Amino acid sequence: MIDSHAHIYATEFDDDRDQVVQRALAVGINKILLPNIDLDSIAPMLATQARYPDICHSMMGLHPCYVNDNIEQDLAVIRQWFNQHQFIAVGEIGIDLYWDKTYQQQQELAFRTQLQWAKELNLPVVIHTRDSIDQTLEILQQEQDGSLRGVFHCFGGTIEQANAINQLGFHLGLGGVSTFKNGGMDKVIPHLDLDFVILETDCPYLAPTPHRGKRNEPSFMALVAQRIADLREISVEQVSAITRLNTQQLFNLK
Known part of the structure; x- marks a missing residue:
């Protein structure tokens, strides 16, 4: 399996990152994809990729929650990084209206700008x-x-919404929310086109049941795969194989 979205470079993993990676490998997760969030996350992300070069692959982008009045300068720095390092995607980008709508206009500008980069660079985008x-x-x-x-x-x-996303040619990343009792995904997952589904953790956030509220980590993704398998009434091996192939193709992974 591939964890398509994990922040294992975050400080929450500073004390046991090696063990976290080993636990992921132990449950069959052999690739972990790392989305960037802001200027400060670049160095730890690239250091994590350098430590686990066969496992970790980095993306580059500006997360909407870190968009502010410095938007033009920050985007200029982010853009320069594509000339210095090979990234698998433009991400994590998008729009977040949950906490604060103060910078909605700037978020939309950043999103459109980074979509243009993806077209220029022929890279996929990871959208928040x-x-x-x-x-x-x-x-x-x-x-x-x-x-x-x-x-x-x-x-x-x-x-x-899932159908509209798929019609535009985009995939759906399923993670811990899929396992939440009141998350509503039990009504949605049985009807999704599995050819457009990939798996993720978004660790250290959104740990799946029964670890909800604790620090999430890539090894917990096995619980997400099992939940999808149960809801679709297929084997977890089928879920793993389908989502792995989807992820490899989307991010052009060997």
């Missing part, structure tokens, strides 16, 4: 949509020229 799926879809419909591809990470929307 908290309370913003419909707004994000509207922008993507305007920007899609046939070359944009990527994933709505941490998907927790409706069947209708």
